[in-house]
Amino acid sequence: MTVASTARDASGGPGEEERQRADVKKERREWRQYVGFAPAAVLFGVFFIAPLCLIVVYSFWITKNYELVPAFTKNNYATIITTSTYVRTFGKTVLMAFLATVAALALAFPFCYWLVRYVPKRLQRMGLLLVVLPFWTSYLLRVYAWVAILGDHGAINSLLKALGLTHQPIRLFLYDNPGVFIVLVYLYFPFAALTLYASLERFDWRLLHAAVDLGATPMRAIANTLFPQMRLAMVTAGIFVFIPILGEYLAPAAIGGTNGVMMGNLVANFFSGFLLPLGSAASVLIALVILIVLIIFRRSLDTKDIYV
Amino acid sequence: MSDDLQAVNPRARLFRIILSIYGIGIYIFLFAPIAVLILLSFNSSTVVGFPMAGFTTNWYARLSHDKVILDALEKSLFVAFWVTVLATLIGTAAAFPLVRANIKNRGGVRVFITLPIMMPGLLIGVAILVLATNVLHIQPSLRVAIIGQTVLATPFVILVVSSRLEALDRNLERAAADLGAGQLQRLLFVVLPLIYPGIIAGALIALTLSLDEFIVTNFIIGADQTLPIFIYNQLKFGITPEVNALATLMLLGTLAVTGGTFGALRLVKLLASTTKKTKRLEETASAEV
Numbered sequence A: 001m002t003v004a005s006t007a008r009d010a011s012g013g014p015g016e017e018e019r020q021r022a023d024v025k026k027e028r029r030e031w032r033q034y035v036g037f038a039p040a041a042v043l044f045g046v047f048f049i050a051p052l053c054l055i056v057v058y059s060f061w062i063t064k065n066y067e068l069v070p071a072f073t074k075n076n077y078a079t080i081i082t083t084s085t086y087v088r089t090f091g092k093t094v095l096m097a098f099l100a101t102v103a104a105l106a107l108a109f110p111f112c113y114w115l116v117r118y119v120p121k122r123l124q125r126m127g128l129l130l131v132v133l134p135f136w137t138s139y140l141l142r143v144y145a146w147v148a149i150l151g152d153h154g155a156i157n158s159l160l161k162a163l164g165l166t167h168q169p170i171r172l173f174l175y176d177n178p179g180v181f182i183v184l185v186y187l188y189f190p191f192a193a194l195t196l197y198a199s200l201e202r203f204d205w206r207l208l209h210a211a212v213d214l215g216a217t218p219m220r221a222i223a224n225t226l227f228p229q230m231r232l233a234m235v236t237a238g239i240f241v242f243i244p245i246l247g248e249y250l251a252p253a254a255i256g257g258t259n260g261v262m263m264g265n266l267v268a269n270f271f272s273g274f275l276l277p278l279g280s281a282a283s284v285l286i287a288l289v290i291l292i293v294l295i296i297f298r299r300s301l302d303t304k305d306i307y308v
Numbered sequence B: 001m002s003d004d005l006q007a008v009n010p011r012a013r014l015f016r017i018i019l020s021i022y023g024i025g026i027y028i029f030l031f032a033p034i035a036v037l038i039l040l041s042f043n044s045s046t047v048v049g050f051p052m053a054g055f056t057t058n059w060y061a062r063l064s065h066d067k068v069i070l071d072a073l074e075k076s077l078f079v080a081f082w083v084t085v086l087a088t089l090i091g092t093a094a095a096f097p098l099v100r101a102n103i104k105n106r107g108g109v110r111v112f113i114t115l116p117i118m119m120p121g122l123l124i125g126v127a128i129l130v131l132a133t134n135v136l137h138i139q140p141s142l143r144v145a146i147i148g149q150t151v152l153a154t155p156f157v158i159l160v161v162s163s164r165l166e167a168l169d170r171n172l173e174r175a176a177a178d179l180g181a182g183q184l185q186r187l188l189f190v191v192l193p194l195i196y197p198g199i200i201a202g203a204l205i206a207l208t209l210s211l212d213e214f215i216v217t218n219f220i221i222g223a224d225q226t227l228p229i230f231i232y233n234q235l236k237f238g239i240t241p242e243v244n245a246l247a248t249l250m251l252l253g254t255l256a257v258t259g260g261t262f263g264a265l266r267l268v269k270l271l272a273s274t275t276k277k278t279k280r281l282e283e284t285a286s287a288e289v
Helices: A002-011 A014-032 A037-058 A075-082 A084-118 A121-136 A139-145 A155-162 A177-202 A206-213 A218-246 A250-256 A263-272 A276-296 B002-008 B011-040 B058-063 B067-100 B106-118 B121-135 B142-166 B170-178 B183-212 B215-220 B227-235 B241-288
Strands: A062-064 A067-069
Touching: A037 A276, A037 B067, A037 B106, A037 B121, A037 B142, A062 A276, A075 A084, A075 A276, A084 A121, A084 A177, A084 A218, A084 A263, A084 A276, A084 B011, A121 A177, A121 B011, A121 B183, A121 B241, A139 A177, A139 A250, A139 B011, A139 B227, A139 B241, A177 A218, A177 A250, A177 B011, A206 A218, A218 A276, A218 B011, A218 B106, A250 A263, A263 A276, A263 B121, A276 B121, B011 B241, B058 B241, B067 B106, B067 B142, B067 B183, B067 B227, B106 B142, B121 B142, B121 B215, B142 B183, B142 B215, B170 B183, B183 B227, B183 B241, B215 B227, B227 B241
Parallel strands: none
Antiparallel strands: A062 A067
């Protein structure tokens, strides 16, 4: 048998063929390893990427008699950029998203620190679960519940009245920007908390101990050992709060009234008013802000820990 | 170790107390709206607000007779069923190559997969609406809503299942292969039994996401109503105690489904370990005999 196989190898015929067949098989196996991606690729390609590209295309088109007409005009963008209310709304939306992100992070950090350091390990999972629990109530109702807290007959005003502090309900929060701010922070706090928790949980607390041993005050020790290691998580958490707020339209409509209008409301109004190209242009502008943020922070984005 | 710090700095104790109060304060912030919602669902006044007028379960009784709500519930369950099935199948299939295939830029692929999660729902909703009506010429409907929600849910399934798959020891499969198991057998009898908690967790996320989804669905569902859409249409005329009651029931429903599933998972594990133990006991007993 050995003699035969050596002879075959030497002749280069069948042995070569076998090797080639193995190569083909290997190649096929290499190709087959990506098969699992196929359904997801179709789903995301047709119903996520293609529609978004379509929006970009439509943002350059025009409407005539309620019909879309192919064109290449910059007018839609020009309209948005030169209309002062749109510009102001756009600026306000970015500012609001930024402030709410900072507030959510600032609230989440001490909270997670407390959870990781001072809550017993077996209760920590429960504590984290409780943070996520509000996600299981209707998003809509969580927004509207704030009307019952901030409104004229709301919990805060009833309390103030009962304490004899006011007679007229105060409208500081509802139907204005401060109310929208509170609700946005409330809605997106869990995103921030989850990400920061994952990072804090991995931190080697002996570093902090060592810093204190070497004479640092606890605050300084936190600032010099913990914060540098938290940078990644802070950025990731910040992005996951900032981006969805840019497109938020329910909370501003329900809580903010006409004063609290954000970019998302404009987009929603454009589309429901059949102003497709204008709505598309506004959407593209929102997407551009997102893209810029992602490009700036692309190296710091760590998606591995999120939601898992 | 925190005790060590306290020894170093006596103020650490105060710090700890303040932080604990703060932590509890955060929980109050998170749960106040939900508590208010549940509380007001028992309020006998039709005006949703404080002070409460009296206690009643009337609103709950009314819900069970409301044909529109029952219809919305049915549609919600229909959509959620298909979203869960599709997202779980597509997501699990994609998790395998994501973890195991020869990919140069795995991090990049991961970021791409999380895009539908990060992208504001508004943009996704509007984009799918435009694609459906202007290019595919499909009117907004339950079917379009199912597709839209599947786009949102699949990334979660991919992330959860792939993290489970990453933790899997590949030597187990090699051992199975050595013992003559084919690819399908390895998948069915080795891999799936080990990663199914991940798949179930992914399916649960898809299910709960679908039942609550509003932002994207609102653009693409057309005339049909799922429960969140029904609630939204009600809220246009102001918040009612009936809607509060419905929301309370929805919360209980999601809690029951997730709690029930995790409970069942634990039970299965427990049963499996006890049957193994009894088998082992039987074996040793028979060996002794």
